[in-house]
Amino acid sequence: DIQMTQSPSSLSASVGDRVTITCRASQSISTYLNWYQQKPGKAPKLLIYAASSLQSGVPSRFSGSGSGTDFTLTISSLQPEDFAIYYCQQSYSTPYTFGQGTKLEIK
Amino acid sequence: QVQLVQSGAEVKKPGASVKVSCKASGYTFTSYYMHWVRQAPGQGLEWMGIINPDGGSTIYAQKFQRRVTLTRDTSTSTVSMDLTSLRSEDTAMYYCIRDRSPGAFWSGNFDYWGQGTLVTVSS
Numbered sequence: 293d294i295q296m297t298q299s300p301s302s303l304s305a306s307v308g309d310r311v312t313i314t315c316r317a318s319q320s321i322s323t324y325l326n327w328y329q330q331k332p333g334k335a336p337k338l339l340i341y342a343a344s345s346l347q348s349g350v351p352s353r354f355s356g357s358g359s360g361t362d363f364t365l366t367i368s369s370l371q372p373e374d375f376a377i378y379y380c381q382q383s384y385s386t387p388y389t390f391g392q393g394t395k396l397e398i399k
Numbered sequence: 400q401v402q403l404v405q406s407g408a409e410v411k412k413p414g415a416s417v418k419v420s421c422k423a424s425g426y427t428f429t430s431y432y433m434h435w436v437r438q439a440p441g442q443g444l445e446w447m448g449i450i451n452p453d454g455g456s457t458i459y460a461q462k463f464q465r466r467v468t469l470t471r472d473t474s475t476s477t478v479s480m481d482l483t484s485l486r487s488e489d490t491a492m493y494y495c496i497r498d499r500s501p502g503a504f505w506s507g508n509f510d511y512w513g514q515g516t517l518v519t520v521s522s
Contacts, residue, residue: 326508328444335494335512336444347510379444383507387460388434388446 294318294382298391304399309370313394315363315380324384327356327365330393331376339378340365372398401425403495403513410519416483419516421495428476429453432498432505435469435480437491438515445491449498449505450478485520492517 295318305311315325323343328336338347340356343363353368367374375398380391406420421433435447448459450469457469468481478495492515500506 324507328509335515336509337512338499338508338510341499341506341508381444381509386446386449386458386507387462388507390444390446392443 293387294321294384294389296380296382296389296391298378298380298394300394301392302395302397304397305370306399307370307372311367311370311396313365313378313380313396315358315365315391317361317363317382317384320360321382321384323359324382325356325358325363326381326383327354328379328381329374329376330379336379341383370396401497401511403497403511405493405495405513405516408517408519410521411485413486413520413522415485415520416481417485417518418479418481419493419495419518420477420479421513423452423476423478423497426497427501429473430501433469433471433478434496434498434509435467435493436496436509437493439488439491442491447480447493451505452478482518485518487520489518490520 297316325343327340330336339350344356355366377393377395379393402424404422409417429452434449450457452471466483471478494515495513496509497511498505499508499510
């Protein structure tokens with residue numbers, strides 16, 4: 293199985309900050325990498341697919357980049373509603389696997 | 400609008416089985432593959448398997464291969480997940496999820512999620 297490792301595991305930031313979360317795959321996955329946001333008590337929400345494509349309806353302050361084994365999710369200017377847990381997920385091969393999550397908290 | 404409505408919470412004893420259903424609406428049911436993912440309390444996400452609602456073919460994660468069965472009923476636009484030989488480690492929220500891409504091939508991207516069904520396994 294492909295292992296996905298996110299860093300950091302948690303992050304404190306302020307409204308307006310620029311934030312970057314990284315995700316590393318245990319083998320090359322081309323650009324088969326997706327990002328999700330999960331708020332307490334809710335199902336995850338797709339933000340970015342295929343490493344850099346913005347899902348319909350997602351604000352443009354979210355962006356993704358990377359290929360091969362190293363990927364990043366960037367939030368250009370944090371808004372109050374962005375404080376949540378973020379997960380990366382590889383869709384290169386089954387079983388699809390997720391990173392352990394990055395908890396983004398208010399500083 | 401696309402909706403996935405799952406069945407209600409379940410409490411089961413170790414060794415029992417559980418069936419979670421997921422009724423789809425707002426799109427052509429047979430055009431999109433469906434996945435199942437679970438999340439233990441306070442933990443991360445774990446992919447369990449995928450079903451083609453058109454032909455019924457399935458792929459399971461090896462971890463669940465012997466205990467999980469995914470089925471679909473095209474007459475009611477419902478997919479279901481059966482999990483047998485339950486143990487305490489199976490206590491989790493179970494989600495059905497529509498694949499983002501229509502057609503003969505799935506993408507592995509999860510765009511619409513059900514509300515989740517909490518399965519608790521306890522003696």
